[in-house]
Structures are given as structure tokens and as C-alpha cells.
Amino acid sequence: MTPELDPVIHAQARLRVVVTLNALPEGDQIAFPGLKDLLGMTAGNLSVHLGKLEEAGYVEIVKTHRGRTPATYVALTRRGRLAFEEYTAAIRTLLDTTSAPPSGA
Amino acid sequence: MEEDDRALSPEEMLRLIDRQDSAAVRRFVPDTSLLYLPWGLAWLVGFGALFLHHGLSGRPYAPISIDVALAVLFGAMLLAGAVNAFVLWRTGNQVRGASQQRGMMYGLAWPTGFLTMSMIADRFAAQLPEAERNLLWASMSIMLVSVLYMAGAAVWHDWPMFAVGIWMAVLNAVGTAAGAGWHALLIAVGGGGGFIVAGLVFSRRVRR
Numbered sequence: 313m314t315p316e317l318d319p320v321i322h323a324q325a326r327l328r329v330v331v332t333l334n335a336l337p338e339g340d341q342i343a344f345p346g347l348k349d350l351l352g353m354t355a356g357n358l359s360v361h362l363g364k365l366e367e368a369g370y371v372e373i374v375k376t377h378r379g380r381t382p383a384t385y386v387a388l389t390r391r392g393r394l395a396f397e398e399y400t401a402a403i404r405t406l407l408d409t410t411s412a413p414p415s416g417a
Numbered sequence: 418m419e420e421d422d423r424a425l426s427p428e429e430m431l432r433l434i435d436r437q438d439s440a441a442v443r444r445f446v447p448d449t450s451l452l453y454l455p456w457g458l459a460w461l462v463g464f465g466a467l468f469l470h471h472g473l474s475g476r477p478y479a480p481i482s483i484d485v486a487l488a489v490l491f492g493a494m495l496l497a498g499a500v501n502a503f504v505l506w507r508t509g510n511q512v513r514g515a516s517q518q519r520g521m522m523y524g525l526a527w528p529t530g531f532l533t534m535s536m537i538a539d540r541f542a543a544q545l546p547e548a549e550r551n552l553l554w555a556s557m558s559i560m561l562v563s564v565l566y567m568a569g570a571a572v573w574h575d576w577p578m579f580a581v582g583i584w585m586a587v588l589n590a591v592g593t594a595a596g597a598g599w600h601a602l603l604i605a606v607g608g609g610g611g612f613i614v615a616g617l618v619f620s621r622r623v624r625r
Contacts, residue, residue: 324425328437335441339515346511350444385513400434406427 457612463490464605
């Protein structure tokens with residue numbers, strides 16, 4: 313049986329976003345420019361992916377102000393962390409079944 | 418974007434996860450060796466100079482005045498502090514939330530501790546002969562450092578850091594009982610050397 317891979321996470325760029333946010337301790341948020349630099353993505357590209365992740369309820373986007381300049385902070389939601397956990401588990405299961413020796417099939 | 422969205426094989430996805438996770442951790446978690454090594458070098462050089470000034474039997478081993486020895490010590494510690502501040506700023510400047518508050522409170526504990534300790538030490542130091550005066554300052558400072566290390570270990574759930582704190586506390590107590598020269602020697606070699614060993618052993622390479 314092949315486990316379902318979450319289509320929201322199962323795309324290179326979004327997977328990298330989720331992995332990065334997952335490395336952030338719970339209760340922390342990262343500024344949009346910091347995340348952009350860490351991922352090496354363009355702002356537009358990252359925004360699109362974050363939008364999709366937010367739509368799925370995996371990411372929380374907070375718009376605020378740092379002094380007078382607007383600032384955007386991003387964090388993985390609890391649901392997002394769970395989804396990522398399930399995704400890595402599914403990938404590992406997939407690997408185990410494909411790398412296991414063929415049993416009579 | 419089409420390029421980004423191309424789905425990879427499970428192996429490639431797993432490798433991508435590992436690679437991105439290490440890159441993120443490198444950014445979010447300060448490298449312990451960059452925090453420990455500068456202090457190790459500072460203490461080795463600084464307390465080394467102090468040791469040469471005091472000697473073990475009350476006679477100096479090198480013509481280093483107390484002013485020069487202290488200037489070397491404080492200069493080296495200032496450098497180490499600057500390296501630490503930079504490393505911690507780099508890890509935290511794009512992040513806000515619970516870690517930031519923890520870091521800020523812990524960060525403020527250091528100058529507050531040292532400022533109030535200085536006021537206390539200053540009052541009693543005036544009554545003491547030179548070697549004892551230096552020892553009072555040095556032992557109170559190391560005591561504060563060791564306690565803050567243990568407390569920091571509790572904040573970040575970091576057992577190696579706790580061990581470093583205990584080690585400093587013990588060295589400090591033993592060295593103080595033995596006198597100014599011994600204290601400087603123990604802190605230079607055991608403390609500074611201990612930081613250097615800790616920095617090498619608990620560096621990121623080994624931990625992750």
C-alpha cells in the first residue's frame with residue numbers, strides 16, 4: 313500500500329519552506345526577509361508558496377510594524393507541524409516499501 | 418516556479434529535507450564552538466598573564482605589572498564578548514517570539530549581575546592587600562559566570578553547558594582556597610582550556 317503524499321507539501325519549494333519553518337522553535341516567528349534569504353527565493357515566489365501554505369492552514373502569517381516600517385512574520389501552525397511529520401513518515405514508509413526485497417511479487 | 422514544483426523521488430525529497438534542515442538549524446541555533454572558543458582563548462591569555470604576574474609562591478614569573486595583566490584580560494574578554502554578541506545577533510535578528518524573550522532576559526542577567534557584583538566587590542576590595550584584592554574580583558566574577566552557565570543550561574536544556582558551569586564553579590572554589598596565583602593558573606588552564614575543549618567537543622559537527 314502506498315501512503316498518500318500531502319500535495320501541499322509535496323513540491324520542492326514548499327517542502328523547503330516547511331522544513332525551514334519546522335526548524336524554528338515552537339512559539340517563534342521569522343521575518344519574511346530572513347526566510348527569503350535562507351531559502352534563496354525571490355519575494356514574489358515565496359509569497360505565492362506561503363499563500364498556498366496559509367490556505368491549507370499550515371502557516372501563520374502575521375503582518376505588523378517594526379517602528380514605522382511594516383514587517384511580516386511567518387511561523388508554522390500546529391497543523392503545519394503535524395502535516396510535515398506525517399509527510400516525512402509517509403516518505404520513509406514509501407522508501408521502505410520500494411527498497412524492500414521483492415517478496416514473491 | 419515550474420522548476421521548483423517538479424516532484425522528486427522519495428529519496429531526493431528526503432535528501433532535500435535533510436539538507437534544508439541543516440541549513441535552517443545552522444541559522445537558528447548558534448554554533449557552540451563559536452561561543453566557547455573565544456572565551457577559552459580570552460581566559461587562557463588573560464588569566465595566563467595574571468598567573469605570570471602573581472606566581473605560585475608570591476614571586477612573579479614574568480615582569481608583567483598588574484595593570485598590564487588586567488588590560489590583557491579585559492581586552493581579551495571584550496573581544497570574546499563582541500564575537501559572542503555577533504554570533505547571537507546573527508541567530509536571533511530575524512526571529513521573534515519565545516526564544517527572543519528568553520534570550521533577552523538571559524542576556525540582561527549578565528550585565529546586571531556584573532554591575533551589582535562590581536559594586537559589592539569594590540566596597541570590600543579596598544580593605545585588602547593587592548593579591549587578595551585581585552582574587553576577590555576574579556573569584557566573584559567566575560562564580561557569577563559559572564552560575565549563569567548553569568542557569569543558561571536550564572533555560573536551553575543544554576547538559577554540556579551545565580557541565581561547563583559546574584566545572585567552572587569547582588575550579589573557582591578550589592583555586593580561591595589555594596590563593597591568587599593558583600586561582601589564575603587553574604582558571605587559565607582548566608577554565609580557558611575547558612572552554613576550548615568544550616568548544617571542540619560540542620561543536621555543531623559532533624552534535625548534529
